[in-house]
Amino acid sequence: MIKVLLADDETMMRAGVKAILSSDPGIEIVAEAGDGREAVELALKHRPDVALLDIRMPRLDGLGAAEELRRVAPETALIMLTTFSEDEYIARALGSGVSGFLLKSGDPRELLAGIQAVSEGAAYLSPEVARRVIAQLGTGGRLSKAAEARARLEPLTGREREVVALVGSGLSNGEIAERLYVVEGTVKAHVSAVLARLGLKNRVQLAILAYEAGVVGDDEREAGA
Incomplete structure (x- = not known):
């Protein structure tokens, strides 16, 4: 409930x-x-x-x-x-x-x-x-925004970047856990760690950063690899 x-x-x-x-x-x-x-x-x-x-x-x-x-x-x-x-x-x-x-x-x-x-x-x-x-993301300085966003994501681990891409795709923690074959608690820990490291307040801001960096959809390519 x-x-x-x-x-x-x-x-x-x-x-x-x-x-x-x-x-x-x-x-x-x-x-x-x-x-x-x-x-x-x-x-x-x-x-x-x-x-x-x-x-x-x-x-x-x-x-x-x-x-x-x-x-x-x-x-x-x-x-x-x-x-x-x-x-x-x-x-x-x-x-x-x-x-x-x-x-x-x-x-x-x-x-x-x-x-x-x-x-x-x-x-x-x-x-x-x-x-x-x-x-808004598509107007004015998109390339520089994309480069800046990708630079912010660079220090993250590969798994953390996968989580960011899936958050950007609008998936919940449970859905991300199913996609990555991990428990939901692990996803929550990754999201919390990423938010803290990047200085973001919530998942919406993280999703916007994923869009700016152009990583939304990366998870689909990796799943099909």
Whole structure:
């Protein structure tokens, strides 16, 4: 059972999201918050697996709540839910340690898929957000970015680079473990070590680095070798 905290200051929107989540028997809504400060307090009390945060909330907005939760409840995966798709929100959210970013206008199935993904340790971006991130990676200085990204990955071991490529492909720890024929705990250890060594906050940032370095898909070539 995936325990979820839902935080949104709009009562009707919160009710709609709650109805979607309630359709999945594998998800339990353990708390609801109407602002960011309350979301942090309830997260500390209920220790949810996933916190679903609206970006614009009173007292403390979703981005501020995400930054605080990363400090006080690092075991809780964070998904940002918003009607806004401006690049500045995406960049700030990813920099806050968020594992998922979904648009309220998206398909309800994306919401369920996103919660499942981040609860398993994977990252999840809605297709609209993913297109924007990839578009940013493809504009201005791509070659220099690629070279810089590859240089950052160079000190990693071969197995660590395999894990990075698979994280960039959007696989969860369990899926990576199956692909590499290791136990899930080993994958978690590799991911934690790589994040610490590269100075990254979460898997989303690691996935972006994998895209910049052009290593996404390397795992497929190695599997077929």
